[in-house]
Amino acid sequence: MSESTTVANTGKFIHDFIKDDLQGDYGRLITRFPPEPNGYLHIGHAKSICFNFEVAKHYGGKTNLRFDDTNPVKEDVEYVDSIKEDILWLGYDWEDRLFFASDYFEEMYNCAISLIEQGKAFVCELTAAEIRDYRGSLNEAGKESPYRNRPVEESLDLFKRMRGGEFPNASKTLRAKIDMSSPNINMRDPVIYRIAHESHHRTGDAWCIYPMYDFAHPLEDAFEKITHSLCSIEFENHRPLYNWFVENLDFEIKPRQIEFAKLTMTNTIMGKRYIKNLVDTNEVDGWDDPRLCTLSGMRRRGYTPKSIRMFCDSIGMSKAINRVDIAQLEYFVREDLKDISKSVMAVSDPLKVVITNYDSEIEEVLEIENHHQDESMGTREVLFGREIYIDKNDFMENPPKKFFRLFLGNEVRLKGAYFIKCNDIIKDENGNVIELHCTYDKETKSGSGFTGRKVKGTIHWVSAKSSVKCTTRVFDYLVFDDENEEFGVRKNPNSLTVFENSYVEKSLENVALEDRFQFIRDGYYCLDSKLSKEGALVFNQIVGLKSSYQPNNN
Numbered sequence: 427m428s429e430s431t432t433v434a435n436t437g438k439f440i441h442d443f444i445k446d447d448l449q450g451d452y453g454r455l456i457t458r459f460p461p462e463p464n465g466y467l468h469i470g471h472a473k474s475i476c477f478n479f480e481v482a483k484h485y486g487g488k489t490n491l492r493f494d495d496t497n498p499v500k501e502d503v504e505y506v507d508s509i510k511e512d513i514l515w516l517g518y519d520w521e522d523r524l525f526f527a528s529d530y531f532e533e534m535y536n537c538a539i540s541l542i543e544q545g546k547a548f549v550c551e552l553t554a555a556e557i558r559d560y561r562g563s564l565n566e567a568g569k570e571s572p573y574r575n576r577p578v579e580e581s582l583d584l585f586k587r588m589r590g591g592e593f594p595n596a597s598k599t600l601r602a603k604i605d606m607s608s609p610n611i612n613m614r615d616p617v618i619y620r621i622a623h624e625s626h627h628r629t630g631d632a633w634c635i636y637p638m639y640d641f642a643h644p645l646e647d648a649f650e651k652i653t654h655s656l657c658s659i660e661f662e663n664h665r666p667l668y669n670w671f672v673e674n675l676d677f678e679i680k681p682r683q684i685e686f687a688k689l690t691m692t693n694t695i696m697g698k699r700y701i702k703n704l705v706d707t708n709e710v711d712g713w714d715d716p717r718l719c720t721l722s723g724m725r726r727r728g729y730t731p732k733s734i735r736m737f738c739d740s741i742g743m744s745k746a747i748n749r750v751d752i753a754q755l756e757y758f759v760r761e762d763l764k765d766i767s768k769s770v771m772a773v774s775d776p777l778k779v780v781i782t783n784y785d786s787e788i789e790e791v792l793e794i795e796n797h798h799q800d801e802s803m804g805t806r807e808v809l810f811g812r813e814i815y816i817d818k819n820d821f822m823e824n825p826p827k828k829f830f831r832l833f834l835g836n837e838v839r840l841k842g843a844y845f846i847k848c849n850d851i852i853k854d855e856n857g858n859v860i861e862l863h864c865t866y867d868k869e870t871k872s873g874s875g876f877t878g879r880k881v882k883g884t885i886h887w888v889s890a891k892s893s894v895k896c897t898t899r900v901f902d903y904l905v906f907d908d909e910n911e912e913f914g915v916r917k918n919p920n921s922l923t924v925f926e927n928s929y930v931e932k933s934l935e936n937v938a939l940e941d942r943f944q945f946i947r948d949g950y951y952c953l954d955s956k957l958s959k960e961g962a963l964v965f966n967q968i969v970g971l972k973s974s975y976q977p978n979n980n
Contacts, residue, residue, distance in 0.1 A: 437477065437743030440684055444485065444654060447682060452653040455487030459513070459520075460643065462494045463505035463627075465698035466713040466720045467512045469734070469755070470658075470689040476738040477686075478656055479518040490650055491520035494527045496642045498626040506627075508713070512721040517731045527642050528628045530649050534637045535589065537645055537675050538600055538619060542581050546674055547618065548574055549584040550601045557599075560606075561614050568606040568614045588621055591634045595621050602641075604670060612667045616640060644668045648677040655681045658688040659745065687747045693903035694719045694752060709917070710904075714956065716966050717904045717921050727901070728942060728952035728968035733762040752903065759969045763942055763950045768796040768803060771841060771886040772930040772945040772965075774898045776815035778890060781846060783865045784812040789891065792872070794842035806933050810843050813890035815929050816862075820885045823851065823859060830883035832862070838883040841946060845870040845881060886946045893929040896963040899954065900925070930965070942968065 448455060457478040461467065467475075482489040491513065495501050513520070527534075541547035550573045552560065562568035585600055587593065600619035608614055618641035623634045637645075647655045655668070662685045672680045695701055701718060704710045713720050716727035724734065736758040741750055789811045797803040816832065825833045832838050837847040844866040852861035870876045900923045906916045934943070942952050950968040957964040 437481075437686065439745065440481070440654075440656065440686065440743060443682065443684055444481070447653065448485065452679070454653070455482055455485040456490065456651060456653050457482045457487065457656060458490040458492050458647065458650065458652050460492045460494050460646070461509050462497070462500075462639075463502065463509065464497065464500040465505060465702055466508050466722055468696055468698070468701065468721065469691065469694075469719040469724070469737075470696050471512075472516060472721060472734050473689045473738045473741065473743075474656070474658070475513060475516060475518060476735055477743055481656075487653075488523060489518070489520060490523040490525055490652065492525040492527070492646060492650065494639060494643060494646070495626070495628065496527050496637050496639055498622065498624040498636065501627055503627050508722060512725075515725055515731055516721065516734065525646070525650060526628060527637075527646055528626060530642075530646060531629065531633055531637075533649060534642060534645050535635075537671075538585065538637070538641075539582065540675060541602065541618075542578060542585060542600075544674065545578055546603050547581070547600055548576055548603055549581045549588070550574070550599050550615075550617075551597070552599075554596060557617065561611060562606070564609075564611070568611075570606050571601070571615065574601075574603060574615065585619070588619070588635050589633070591623070593621055595623055597621060600635075602670070604667075610663060610666055612640070612664050613670070616667060640664055640667055641671060644671045644681070644683075645675070647681040648672055648675070648679060651679040652681045653679065655683040657683060657685055659685045659747065660688065661685055685745070686743045687745055689741065690747060690749045691719065691755070692749060692752050692907045693905060695905060712956075716899075716954075717901050726955050727966050728950065729759050730762050730942075733759040736761065756969050760950070760971075763944070763968065765800070767942045767944045767950055768806075769798060769944045769946050770806075770931050770934060771808070771888055772898070772928065772934075772943075772948065772951070773815045773817050773886070773888050773893075774900070774925040774928045774945075774948065775818045776927060776929055777818045777821055777859065778861045779814050779816055779846070779887070780861060780863050781812050781814070781866050782849070782863050786812045788812075789889070792842050806931075808842060808931055808933070809889045809892040810840075811889050811891050814840070814887045815890055815893065816885055816887050821848075821859070821862060830881075831885055832864075832883070836883075837881050838885050839870070839872075839881050840866075841884055841886045842872050843887070844868065844872075888929045888931055890929075892932050894932055894935050894963065896928050896930055896934075896965060897957075898925045898928040898951070898965045898967065899923070900949075900967045928965070930963070934963070937963075944971075947971070 459475050459478050479489045550571045552571055560569045588598055599617045601615045601617050604613045606614045618638050619635050622636050625631050665683045668683050714722035714726045716723050737755045789809050792808045792810050793805045794808050795805050820831045822833050832848050834848050837845050839845050846864040846866045848862055848864050850863035851859055854860050902921045903918055904921050939953050939955050945951050949970040951965045954964040954966045
């Protein structure tokens with residue numbers, strides 16, 4: 427996939443709306459990304475971020491970042507900061523267009539006053555349970571509140587006193603007066619303000635009434651002159667209510683809401699409240715746990731912004747909900763990393779090898795390429811000596827047929843070095859193999875032009891004397907691929923494997939957090955930004971080398 431391909435090239439039905447509207451009264455396209463600051467962003471949000479910013483760019487428009495902070499009980503400045511960091515990391519900039527719903531609390535209050543004055547809103551004293559009972563069902567019309575027809579002056583007085591803090595929580599609400607017999611339950615006199623004596627992270631205790639999301643959101647769009655409110659499909663049934671508020675209040679621009687299918691993906695948990703539960707119960711080590719599909723988790727794991735943008739482009743925008751295989755995301759991670767990552771040798775689960783005929787006083791400098799295909803990435807020096815480490819899975823005491831790695835009497839090539847032959851196996855008192863004794867053939871040095879016998883296996887290694895001890899962390903999917911992506915999923919007990927006695931080449935002793943490497947024959951790795959410390963390196967496996975996903979290039 428070309429990097430120039432953008433998400434703006436997908437979603438024809440959205441483009442058709444936009445093209446028609448831009449020929450009318452809208453003039454310039456303005457979109458928005460409106461997160462609620464009650465959790466961290468995940469890959470589903472990335473789809474929306476990419477499309478909103480890319481489609482605006484495509485038509486020469488702009489995209490606002492606006493926090494829908496209308497629920498002080500669940501919101502926190504931590505979430506605000508993390509969301510801004512994630513969007514910038516993903517490659518998008520809202521420039522000077524950062525807004526908050528709380529910026530408009532006074533204007534929203536005045537809009538509510540206007541609806542009361544028009545006879546289109548009233549103060550209701552039913553309890554939450556009574557409101558639910560009065561609402562009816564899909565097969566039965568709702569009943570009107572006994573407070574629905576109270577005088578306008580009375581509702582105005584009560585609403586102003588609600589703002590003044592005169593009434594306790596849940597004692598009164600402000601409801602829109604629409605249609606209790608509407609087939610769309612969202613239109614059955616919805617609550618638009620509730621009392622909540624809670625301190626807000628931006629306005630403090632200035633307010634004790636807060637607008638409901640369905641009321642606040644269309645108003646925010648209209649205040650900011652958003653032309654197209656692009657949102658996920660669960661808001662489709664809310665669109666008539668969105669339009670009702672916009673049409674019954676005096677706005678210069680009346681934004682159009684267009685819905686697209688939300689992203690669902692195998693082997694992961696997407697909903698913020700479910701991720702929060704994993705965080706709160708310590709089943710993961712925070713919102714940035716690398717097993718999560720949060721943007722902070724993927725960043726910590728080592729995913730690149732480009733790979734996520736490419737993935738979002740590949741899944742496109744449609745009305746139909748499509749469950750995407752997580753292997754598709756991993757494919758684009760590999761596609762980006764394969765050209766930018768240096769190849770190095772690392773041993774996660776070490777087995778010591780003593781090369782008995784190699785001089786113990788000598789440490790030889792070998793020159794090995796940094797990339798097996800790109801010569802421009804140069805070479806590096808690797809030290810080789812009498813004692814090395816190989817991965818335990820590169821040796822078998824009783825190998826099956828077609829096992830071409832190391833076993834007693836067999837010969838393999840050490841990557842960039844020599845042929846070695848296994849002669850003796852050393853075991854501990856429990857019968858576990860703890861060391862191999864081998865001999866090397868000095869005539870078989872890589873690059874020497876040796877054309878004698880051939881071996882079928884090449885394995886990687888590190889010098890026991892000059893390597894760097896570290897920890898490597900290998901991830902499997904967080905949950906098994908059951909059809910239900912929410913609670914009820916079967917969690918994978920082996921989603922994290924930690925190797926605390928790993929070794930890497932000395933060249934990785936002073937790597938940077940942004941560096942990415944291919945550990946030869948293993949996968950792509952980077953430093954863990956949370957756990958790594960000076961002198962105690964911790965590497966995360968970003969993704970393995972093999973992929974089952976086949977891209978559709980048509």
